[in-house]
Amino acid sequence: MTRSDLGAYLRARRAQVTPGEADLPSTGYRRVPGLRREEVALLAGVSVDYYIRLEQGRERTPSAQVIDALTIALRLDEDGREHLFRLAGMSPRARVAAVDDRVDPSLLQLMAAWPDNPAIVYNRAYDVLASNAIADALFHDWSHSHNLMHVVFTDPAARTFYQDWHDVARNSVAGFRLGYGKAPHDPRVRQVLTELLDQSPEFAKLWARHDARGKALERKRFHHRDVGKLTLTMQTFDVRSSPGQELVVYHAEPASASSQALSLLGSLAATSRQA
Numbered sequence: 001m002t003r004s005d006l007g008a009y010l011r012a013r014r015a016q017v018t019p020g021e022a023d024l025p026s027t028g029y030r031r032v033p034g035l036r037r038e039e040v041a042l043l044a045g046v047s048v049d050y051y052i053r054l055e056q057g058r059e060r061t062p063s064a065q066v067i068d069a070l071t072i073a074l075r076l077d078e079d080g081r082e083h084l085f086r087l088a089g090m091s092p093r094a095r096v097a098a099v100d101d102r103v104d105p106s107l108l109q110l111m112a113a114w115p116d117n118p119a120i121v122y123n124r125a126y127d128v129l130a131s132n133a134i135a136d137a138l139f140h141d142w143s144h145s146h147n148l149m150h151v152v153f154t155d156p157a158a159r160t161f162y163q164d165w166h167d168v169a170r171n172s173v174a175g176f177r178l179g180y181g182k183a184p185h186d187p188r189v190r191q192v193l194t195e196l197l198d199q200s201p202e203f204a205k206l207w208a209r210h211d212a213r214g215k216a217l218e219r220k221r222f223h224h225r226d227v228g229k230l231t232l233t234m235q236t237f238d239v240r241s242s243p244g245q246e247l248v249v250y251h252a253e254p255a256s257a258s259s260q261a262l263s264l265l266g267s268l269a270a271t272s273r274q275a
Contacts, residue, residue, distance in 0.1 A: 002163035006087040007055040012210035014040055021075060036202070045071035047232045051224035062088055079174075083181050103130040104241045111247075115266055116259075118232070118250040121239065122148060124179035125188040126172075129245065134262070137269035138224065149176060153200040163221035163229070169202060171218070181212060183244065206209055215246070226268055248259040 005023040015034035019026040024039055035043075041051040046066060053059035067088050071081040103121050111119040118135035122128050126148040144155040152158050152165075152172050162168045180189055196203040201209065215236040222230045232250040239245035252258035 004057050006084075007057045009084060009087055009210045009212075010040075010070070010074070012208065013076065013080070017075050022073070028094075035088045036167075040070070040073050044069040050137060064090055079178055080211075083178060083212035086181050101127070101129055102242065103245070104239070105249070107239065107241070114249070116262060120248050121245055121246070123188075123246075124183055124186060124244045125149075125192045126176060126179075127188065127192075133269055133273070134266050135250075137265050137272075138222070139228075140192050140225070142155075147192060148172065149196055152198055153203045160223055163223055168220065170206055170211070170212075171215070173203060173206040173209075174213045175176070175215050177207070177210065177212040178214055179244075215248070220250075224261070224265065227265045229254075230261045230265075232258060232262075 014037070017031065017034050019039070022035060022039065022043060024035075024043075030036070037051055038048045041048045044051065044066065046069070050059060054062060064085075067090060068081075068086055071084055074080075074084075076084060101123065107121065111121075111130065114132055117132075118138045118139065119132045120128050120135050120139075121130040124265075128142065128146045128148060129162055131142075139151070140157075140161075140246070142151075145151050147177070148174060152162070152169055159165045180193065183189055184192060189251065192269075193207075197207065215234070219231060219233050222232065224230060230250055230252065234248055234250050237247045237249075239247055252262050
């Protein structure tokens with residue numbers, strides 16, 4: 001991570017905040033989207049020259065108070081705030097040579113005990129390290145890739161599989177950016193980043209926004225080729241025994257059409273394994 005990363009993040013976030021959102025008047029012709037540099041400086045209580053030096057990477061020792069003021073000025077959420085502090089060198093970051101690919105055996109046993117709840121474990125590079133049988137069936141036995149970012153951005157079927165593809169794409173990139181910020185030198189993370197920037201213009205455009213946030217409780221709509229439409233609630237948990245890994249578990253509303261479709265999917269998967 002370099003000071004240019006800090007400047008790029010500030011510029012990208014500045015472009016995402018409108019004067020109205022910052023309680024500033026919007027008058028006259030504006031050459032840039034979002035806030036002007038002088039407006040951010042005003043909101044953060046610093047000089048315009050100082051803020052320009054931050055964006056240009058010429059100011060190398062911003063104080064924690066200045067960074068905190070910028071998080072408020074730029075309307076950053078908690079994930080964005082953490083990311084900005086990390087870019088400024090004020091947040092500890094794990095120094096790892098590679099993302100740990102070992103999944104705790106007890107976690108594997110737990111996942112196997114959920115026949116009706118698709119569950120996967122992935123690392124910061126979004127490589128799927130483990131999945132239970134119903135998750136394999138949901139994601140078509142990973143026929144395209146075992147990397148979720150590649151599934152979203154390079155699988156031609158993804159835009160049909162994910163009914164809200166644009167939302168999924170945006171959230172995936174924001175989560176990947178947050179993981180990259182925690183381990184920017186991890187070789188596998190950098191490999192996936194390079195591949196996606198080369199292969200997917202959509203990914204490159206979203207990456208340039210510098211969104212950084214973790215996954216939270218959300219609902220996803222799928223269209224599965226064998227069972228049709230499913231709406232599933234997704235919950236994400238950090239794997240405490242293996243920092244950098246996350247567990248994602250899906251479930252359907254009881255007695256819903258999605259629950260019935262999920263049960264059918266499990267039956268089809270079981271029949272396929274017995275054949």
